[in-house]
Amino acid sequence: MDSIINKIRQEIQQDFYQQNFPNDGQRFVAWYLRNVHLLDKNDTKAAITDGAKDKQIDAIHIDEDEQKIYVIQSKFYAGASIDATPVREMISVWSQFGDLSKMQENANGKLKIKLAEIANALEEDTYSICFLLITTSQFSEDAQKDISAFQSRLSEEDDSNVDYEFIAVDGQGVSDNYSMALEQSNPILNYKMSLTPGKSLFTEIGSTNVLIAAVPLSECIKLPGIKDGSLFQKNVRQSLGISNSVNKKIKKTIYGEKCREFFFFHNGITAICNKMEMQDDGSVKFYGLNVVNGCQSLNTILSCSEKVKSEPDAFVLFRFYEIPQRDRADSISINTNTQSAVKARDLRSNDKRVLRMKRAYEQRYSDGYFATKRGELIPADRTSDKSIELASLGKFLTAWYMQRPNLSYGETKIFDKYFSILFKNEYHPEDIYALKFWMDKIMEIWTDDNPKNLDEVFLRMKAYAPYHFLYAISALFAKLSNQSDVPSPAACMDKAMSTNLVDGIIAIVANCLNSAIQSELAKYQQDGRTFIPQNWVKNKSSISGIQTAIINYLSFLPTMSPDMNKRLKELRLDSALFSYRVKADD
Secondary structure, eight states: OHHHHHHHEEEEEETTHHOOSSSSHHHHHHHHHHTTTTTOHHHHHHOOOTTOOOOOOEHHHHHHHHEEEEEEEEOOOOOOOOOOOOOOHHHHHHTTOOOOOHHTTTOOHHHHHHHHHHHHHHHSOOEEEEEEEEEEEOOOHHHHHHHHHHHHHHTTOSSSSSSEEEEEHHHHHHHHHHHHHGGGSSSOOEEEOOTHHHHHHEEEEEEEEEEEEEHHHHHHHHHHSSSSSGGGSSSOOOOSOOOSSHHHHHHHHHSSGGGGHHHHHHHOEEEEEEEEEOOOOEEEEEEEEEEEEOOOHHHHHTTTHHHHHOTTTTTTEEEEEEOHHHHHHHHHHHTTTOOEEEEOOHHGGGGGHHHHHHHHHHHHOOOOOOOOOOOOOOOTTSSGGEEHHHHHHHHHHHTSSSOOOGGTTOHHHHTTHHHHTTTTSSOHHHHHHHHHHHHHHHTTTTTTTOOTOHHHHHHHTTTTTOOOOOOOOHHHHHHHHTSSSEEEEHHHHHHHHHHTTTHHHHHHHHHHHHHHHHEEEEEEHTTTOOOOOHHTTTTTHHHHHHHHHHHHHHHHHHHHHHHHHHGHHHHHOOOGGEOOOOOOOO
């Protein structure tokens, strides 16, 4: 454990931590967010809420991919152990979450904004909240008892509309999580598992080595790659959180009186590996381990870590197959995932309109791929720049064709409320590719280097603001062409490339977005109100603000830059290249 403390102490001496955070406590939680949650510098700075009136919350991170809200408290402490005080503080934080507006009343400015973000996320009804306590020390015996009691209490909260969990990470856990994060860039997991004597069978079926074993739940939480998802690279989807009905039942069983019956209530977990070797000590060594069915179960078991540690007689069935062939492994993954709860986005993956788009796109771009299912991997013989994923396409279409970037973040609404409206049109493969092209260009500037000098507020809203950028590109072409309808993305791309103005368009739109949000901020300051950027980007007022900024930019351009004004005239599109906006009932 000393090595991880020393590593943290050394790394928080870097300029980023020293210049942006006033003390080692904030620097530690910032280091954890950067190195374990893999946030960039802007998102890390935005996540920190520590300071006066922080309500005992050091940071809040909303993970859009994981659909989880992390409420974090940290203790950078080098002593032998830490008592139960931080656990009780987290219980106090949880008790306040029933009334977010009341929490905001006396909170500091950064926490007010984060609480507003949480309220917006919870409107989606797909997010869970994880209270995360991290320390570089060890938890005392009293602290461990309180951790277990708090986790048990949260498991019994049936009346709440929100699913809560509590995870306590000690110094060893920090070290383990850091190591797992390092492996994300190379998620080939090798692992040695201890087997319980008399509870495993090693055999060969169909020329394939097979291991069937009853594995203690307490052993499951030791598996590498659960939290960061690297253990589930071949799974059809990653963790769906603890809010779906299947995972709720798993959690209830663990905390219920029949935890020892878990083996009989659960269908089992399926894992594959490139190779497995039985060891002389009764353990087994796996090379290239990957769980293809059991992602939801293992994530839920991990969320109950303290409870399962106290249940040595609770087991789950594991099936390990030695499958080095990629095609065969993919087939097993698909055919073993049939029982988990699905979302609206999953149900649409086999819709005839989606399949028709997929077929047309892949015929047009033979080196591209149209992924319709969550977690679907791009085949090795396809290029990433011409490959697109259904969920992303839905968000792109919402921003461009529906002209509602403020709705693009809401995957559930797109594939439920708006699906039949949005996907009734026949979108040309060239336009689908062009949307991907424009978004790739946008994301190239969404970096710490910030080459187009985007307002830092936008950089911190990476989950929302890029869709406003995409919308603004369409709006710019419409204004240049004196049209009120929606331009063809492919026509915009072709025109921009033929005039060598792709980079210029990105720069202009960045300028307009900056003007729009700065104008809105000035209004709030004039009225003495707190400006919450996330509320603005989720409101239609952001659309009108961007339109106004574009109009103002183009009106001043002849004076500011006659040469650029002349060049932009080359971007005008024929009216035949425009179509009616897809109407949304909003």
